Amino acid sequence: DQQVKQNSPSLSVQEGRISILNCDYTNSMFDYFLWYKKYPAEGPTFLISISSIKDKNEDGRFTVFLNKSAKHLSLHIVPSQPGDSAVYFCAASAGGAGSYQLTFGKGTKLSVIP
Amino acid sequence: DAGVTQSPTHLIKTRGQQVTLRCSPKSGHDTVSWYQQALGQGPQFIFQYYEEEERQRGNFPDRFSGHQYPNYSSELNVNALLLGDSALYLCASSLIGRGQETQYFGPGTRLLVL
Numbered sequence: 001d002q003q004v005k006q007n008s009p010s011l012s013v014q015e016g017r018i019s020i021l022n023c024d025y026t027n028s029m030f031d032y033f034l035w036y037k038k039y040p041a042e043g044p045t046f047l048i049s050i051s052s053i054k055d056k057n058e059d060g061r062f063t064v065f066l067n068k069s070a071k072h073l074s075l076h077i078v079p080s081q082p083g084d085s086a087v088y089f090c091a092a093s094a095g096g097a098g099s100y101q102l103t104f105g106k107g108t109k110l111s112v113i114p
Numbered sequence: 115d116a117g118v119t120q121s122p123t124h125l126i127k128t129r130g131q132q133v134t135l136r137c138s139p140k141s142g143h144d145t146v147s148w149y150q151q152a153l154g155q156g157p158q159f160i161f162q163y164y165e166e167e168e169r170q171r172g173n174f175p176d177r178f179s180g181h182q183y184p185n186y187s188s189e190l191n192v193n194a195l196l197l198g199d200s201a202l203y204l205c206a207s208s209l210i211g212r213g214q215e216t217q218y219f220g221p222g223t224r225l226l227v228l
Contacts, residue, residue: 004156034216043118043204043219044157089156101147101170102206102217104156 003027004092006105015114019077023090023105026071030092034102035064035075037086044089048075080112116141118207118220126226127195135190135223139207145169146188147217148180149204157204163188164210192225200227 005024013019021035031052036044050057050064050073057064063076077084087109091102119138127133139146145164149157159172163182182188186207192199202224206217 006156036219041221043206043221046216046218049216091156101159101162101172102149102157103159104149106154106156 001026002105003030004090004103004105006088006090006108008108009106010109010111012111012113013080015082015112016079019075019080019084019110019112021075021077021088021090021108021110023073023075024071025073025092027092027094027103028071029094030103032093032095032100033064033066033073034091034093035062036089036091036104037084038089038107039086047088077110080110082112082114085110085112118205118218120203120205120220120223122223123221124224124226126228128228129195129197131195131227132191132193133195133225135192135203135205135225137188137190137205137207137220139186139188139205140218143207143209143218144186145208145210146182146186147206147208148188148190149206149219150174151202151204151222153201160190195227197227200225 034049035047038044066073087107090105093100147162148160151157161171162169166182177193179191202222204222206219208217
């Protein structure tokens with residue numbers, strides 16, 4: 001039973017436009033959420049995180065939104081750049097911090113077209 | 115500042131053999147987690163080591179074991195290898211309880227079991 005779901009395996013966006021990546025979760029115990037980016041032949045790179053006590057967190061071009069009632073979070077990238085092309089993983093943990101076991105979605109492959 | 119390092123980068127084994135993978139955490143980190151990423155899937159949590167003890171464990175059989183040394187480096191051992199153990203094995207490090215609890219990943223070890 002998948003506790004973290006990324007229902008879009010892939011997404012294509014024009015350079016300069018907004019990329020929106022979505023993630024749903026089912027476990028009510030999750031209280032900390034993270035997004036990682038992964039290039040081929042590299043490990044996942046941390047992008048941004050959000051605690052369940054917030055509904056938005058912003059870092060430069062990246063913003064994560066959390067809707068606890070819907071058990072849904074999204075990552076917005078504005079503006080999208082070709083270097084953003086990668087697989088994006090949503091991850092969740094229970095325990096209030098990202099140091100505990102992370103449960104990952106299957107990932108969404110983002111392609112930013114120049 | 116050295117990031118998370120893993121060795122070897124690639125490994126080929128046959129069914130029934132045993133394998134040891136190694137991880138050095140990011141400088142200043144004290145916690146090491148191991149994940150298995152099968153093709154087309156998100157990383158799955160195997161276990162986490164803190165203060166040389168297994169702190170958390172995911173849904174993996176006892177064939178998977180680990181160790182953490184006083185210098186915080188860690189090993190993942192897999193006995194009686196199965197074809198299904200072929201995957202990318204990722205190590206992540208973090209610092210417990212000091213505001214740096216985000217897990218940072220190494221590049222991974224790709225294991226192929228024939």
